Amino acid sequence: MKIPLDHAAAIGNVVRASRKAQKIRQDDAAGSIGVSENFLGKIERGDESVQWGKLFQVLEGLGVRIVVDVPDNVAAWLNERRDDRGRS
Amino acid sequence: MKIPLDHAAAIGNVVRASRKAQKIRQDDAAGSIGVSENFLGKIERGDESVQWGKLFQVLEGLGVRIVVDVPDNVAAWLNERRDDRGRS
DNA sequence: ATTAAATCCTCACGGTTGTAAGGATTTTTG
DNA sequence: CAAAAATCCTTACAACCGTGAGGATTTAAT
Numbered sequence: 001m002k003i004p005l006d007h008a009a010a011i012g013n014v015v016r017a018s019r020k021a022q023k024i025r026q027d028d029a030a031g032s033i034g035v036s037e038n039f040l041g042k043i044e045r046g047d048e049s050v051q052w053g054k055l056f057q058v059l060e061g062l063g064v065r066i067v068v069d070v071p072d073n074v075a076a077w078l079n080e081r082r083d084d085r086g087r088s
Numbered sequence: 089m090k091i092p093l094d095h096a097a098a099i100g101n102v103v104r105a106s107r108k109a110q111k112i113r114q115d116d117a118a119g120s121i122g123v124s125e126n127f128l129g130k131i132e133r134g135d136e137s138v139q140w141g142k143l144f145q146v147l148e149g150l151g152v153r154i155v156v157d158v159p160d161n162v163a164a165w166l167n168e169r170r171d172d173r174g175r176s
Numbered sequence: 177a178t179t180a181a182a183t184c185c186t187c188a189c190g191g192t193t194g195t196a197a198g199g200a201t202t203t204t205t206g
Numbered sequence: 207c208a209a210a211a212a213t214c215c216t217t218a219c220a221a222c223c224g225t226g227a228g229g230a231t232t233t234a235a236t
Contacts (some may be wrong), residue, residue, distance in 0.1 A: 001157070001159070001160050001162065001163050002156070002157050003155065003156050003157075003158065003159050003166075004153060004154070004155050005144075005153075005154040005155070007144070008140055008144035008145075009141075011140070011156065012099050012139040014156050014158060014162075014166070016165070017158075017162050017163075017165035017166040017168070018158055018159075018162050018165075020168075021159065021161050021162040021164070021165050025181090025182065025183090026183065027182085027183090035169060035224080035225090036224060036225050036226070037183090037225095037226095038184090038185090038189075038224075038225065038226080039223090039224055039225075041163065041184065041185090042184095042185065042223095042224090044183095045183095045184080046143060048139065048140055048141025048142075048144070049139050049140070049141060049193095049222080049223070050139070050140050050223080050224090051136065051138070051139065051140070051192095051193090051223075051224085052096055052099070052137070052138050052139070052140050052143050053096045053136025053137060053141050054096075054137055054224080055091075056095075056096035056136070057096075059156075063158070064156055064157070064158050065093075065101050065156070065157040065158075066092070066093040066149075066153060066154065066155075066156060066157070067090050067091065067092050067093070067154075067155040067156075067157055068090070068091050068093060068099065068102050068152055068153070068154060068155070068159075069089070069090050069091075069152070069153040069154075069155055070089050070091065070105070070106055070142050070151070070152050071089070071106075071151065071172045072089050072127060073105050073107070073109050074089065074102070074109045075089050075105075076109070077104070077105035077108040077109050078091075078101060078102070078105040079107075080105070080108075087225095102215090112214065113211090113213090114212075114213065115212085115213090123194080123195090124194060124195050124196070125195095125196095125213090126194075126195070126196080127193090127194055127195075127216090129213065129214065129215090130193095130194090130214095132213095133213095133214080137192075137193070138193080139193075139194085140228090142193095142194080145184090
């Protein structure tokens with residue numbers, strides 16, 4: 001099921017719902033994901049100040065995938081790779 | 089165009105590509121979005137420590153939409169609204 | 177209704193983030 | 207190729223984040 005995010009805090013609801021769908025508690029989920037229970041609780045309550053990388057870790061741990069939706073013309077610039085600049 | 093994110097840092101490429109597709113410089117984009125040029129540069133280079141809320145602000149400013157993809161059974165828990173608990 | 181379980185909140189701490197300014201480096205332009 | 211433009215990097219600073227511990231509050235179970 002694909003859910004568009006219309007504001008940053010909304011991801012908290014998704015995280016909580018995903019965890020509950022798996023019938024696991026915050027502390028157990030946090031433990032297996034590798035973050036603190038405090039942190040997971042913070043995310044679920046919609047705190048926007050959390051670090052993107054840690055949030056992504058949580059999403060991965062809960063089987064939530066992120067898809068970015070961009071205008072089609074952006075694709076051409078995506079293929080302009082930064083690592084094709086002789087930095088191998 | 090929908091692009092799945094397989095790691096947190098990849099969003100930097102999307103942000104840069106989106107900005108370039110609009111033919112605007114980092115400092116101009118940052119100014120109109122309301123963040124520092126330093127910060128935008130950091131995001132584009134794939135820094136995962138950036139705050140989720142600020143990142144979302146940048147994505148919005150560049151017309152990038154975020155979609156979360158969850159298993160269908162999560163939907164039922166999403167409808168279990170927290171704000172339906174007499175807090176109006 | 178009472179008790180147990182789960183979640184939220186506070187505190188303290190070491191480490192860190194976004195901003196602004198300015199210079200170094202890279203990329204683009206002509 | 208040289209110069210201009212754009213981006214990256216460093217420094218300093220005030221505000222702050224993730225963790226862990228422990229208690230307060232809310233929710234679930236009986």
